Amino acid sequence: xxxxxxxxxxxxxxxxxxxxxxxxxxxxxxxxxxxxxxxxxxxxxxxxxxxxxxxxxxxxxxxxxxxxxxxxxxxxxxxxxxxxxxxxxxxxxxxxxxxxxxxxxxxxxxxxxxxxxxxxxxxxxxxxxxxxxxxxxxxxxxxxxxxxxxxxxxxxxxxxxxxxxxxxxxxxxxxxxxxxxxxxxxxxxxxxxxxxxxxxxxxxxxxxxxxxxxxxxxxxxxxxxxxxxxxxxxxxxxxxxxxxxxxxxx
Amino acid sequence: xxxxxxxxxxxxxxxxxxxxxxxxxxxxxxxxxxxxxxxxxxxxxxxxxxxxxxxxxxxxxxxxxxxxxxxxxxxxxxxxxxxxxxxxxxxxxxxxxxxxxxxxxxxxxxxxxxxxxxxxxxxxxxxxxxxxxxxxxxxxxxxxxxxxxxxxxxxxxxxxxxxxx
Numbered sequence: 238x239x240x241x242x243x244x245x246x247x248x249x250x251x252x253x254x255x256x257x258x259x260x261x262x263x264x265x266x267x268x269x270x271x272x273x274x275x276x277x278x279x280x281x282x283x284x285x286x287x288x289x290x291x292x293x294x295x296x297x298x299x300x301x302x303x304x305x306x307x308x309x310x311x312x313x314x315x316x317x318x319x320x321x322x323x324x325x326x327x328x329x330x331x332x333x334x335x336x337x338x339x340x341x342x343x344x345x346x347x348x349x350x351x352x353x354x355x356x357x358x359x360x361x362x363x364x365x366x367x368x369x370x371x372x373x374x375x376x377x378x379x380x381x382x383x384x385x386x387x388x389x390x391x392x393x394x395x396x397x398x399x400x401x402x403x404x405x406x407x408x409x410x411x412x413x414x415x416x417x418x419x420x421x422x423x424x425x426x427x428x429x430x431x432x433x434x435x436x437x438x439x440x441x442x443x444x445x446x447x448x449x450x451x452x453x454x455x456x457x458x459x460x461x462x463x464x465x466x467x468x469x470x471x472x473x474x475x476x477x478x479x480x481x482x483x484x485x486x487x
Numbered sequence: 488x489x490x491x492x493x494x495x496x497x498x499x500x501x502x503x504x505x506x507x508x509x510x511x512x513x514x515x516x517x518x519x520x521x522x523x524x525x526x527x528x529x530x531x532x533x534x535x536x537x538x539x540x541x542x543x544x545x546x547x548x549x550x551x552x553x554x555x556x557x558x559x560x561x562x563x564x565x566x567x568x569x570x571x572x573x574x575x576x577x578x579x580x581x582x583x584x585x586x587x588x589x590x591x592x593x594x595x596x597x598x599x600x601x602x603x604x605x606x607x608x609x610x611x612x613x614x615x616x617x618x619x620x621x622x623x624x625x626x627x628x629x630x631x632x633x634x635x636x637x638x639x640x641x642x643x644x645x646x647x648x649x650x651x652x
Contacts, residue, residue: 275627356571375628
């Protein structure tokens with residue numbers, strides 16, 4: 238397997254796994270049972286999608302590894318996820334705000350991924366996009382409900398967006414290995430996705446009566462393995478069992 | 488010989504239930520996509536595809552296929568999982584849809600989810616008990632990855648809807 242291909246697969250898989258892990262923190266803590274179930278289902282979709290990518294890396298690398306090796310036996314600096322997925326959930330407004338911006342980007346990313354020259358990624362994108370439609374719709378509904386709801390729900394949503402916005406830029410940038418992937422025809426140019434992203438986001442925010450924070454410094458580095466301190470804590474919890482009891486099986 | 492055995496295995500596979508919707512078997516669900524004989528390694532390959540990427544039933548289905556076939560003296564079975572072409576509710580037969588309805592699960596409407604879904608368009612779903620279309624979607628996510636939660640406005644019963652994908 239080519240190094241740039243592995244890096245490219247890992248960026249997608251790690252982003253999905255960490256967001257799935259974050260969302261599953263809501264299991265048993267949702268504001269209503271329907272939401273508890275909804276976020277757990279979305280988490281399950283992400284973790285399932287990440288699993289199929291890790292399995293494919295394992296098959297292509299031919300080193301006798303399984304999907305679990307990639308998830309449980311790599312440290313923070315080896316993770317390639319974008320920063321937005323590792324920051325803490327916050328209140329429900331912040332979780333939903335992240336779900337909305339992430340699903341908007343991810344939906345358009347998958348639309349383009351279907352057109353690349355990598356047969357596995359094409360199939361992956363065709364499969365995943367069907368699930369992501371439901372994630373997008375769920376988060377959009379909540380953005381409208383909170384934005385047009387009470388004074389408090391509106392304030393919380395706007396605060397969440399202000400807090401999160403510096404992490405949205407990284408989704409629409411290309412790292413060095415993504416540039417390699419684009420030049421070889423199996424990667425998506427994230428910069429091009431910005432137009433559709435901005436269009437959808439501003440239309441929904443207008444309807445929800447919230448504003449997009451403008452001209453803000455954008456954080457990045459996750460795709461190169463430079464993470465916030467939060468990722469270490471996520472991995473410490475997620476990887477505990479394999480670290481404490483190596484090779485233990487379910 | 489191989490052809491005869493293949494026909495038989497397709498029949499046997501109908502004995503493998505979907506663990507989450509046991510009224511349907513894996514053939515009716517459209518989960519089994521192909522069956523091939525690998526002459527070099529003397530192995531049967533059963534090709535399956537997940538309904539949802541994270542469907543927790545896939546592992547159980549894989550094990551059940553191997554177990555059911557082994558009991559019927561079909562050994563050397565390998566189960567392969569593919570993502571493409573992606574599973575769609577359109578592959579469910581009318582018979583399978585009727586079975587769902589009879590157990591209180593509203594079957595998926597024909598036609599996979601379209602882009603209208605993105606902007607909040609919700610399909611009209613008939614109540615599996617009283618057939619009223621005066622129904623309300625409570626949550627797009629239900630008891631399993633493949634179902635949404637609805638409520639009937641006439642008979643007031645809550646019900647699962649097998650959502651289009």
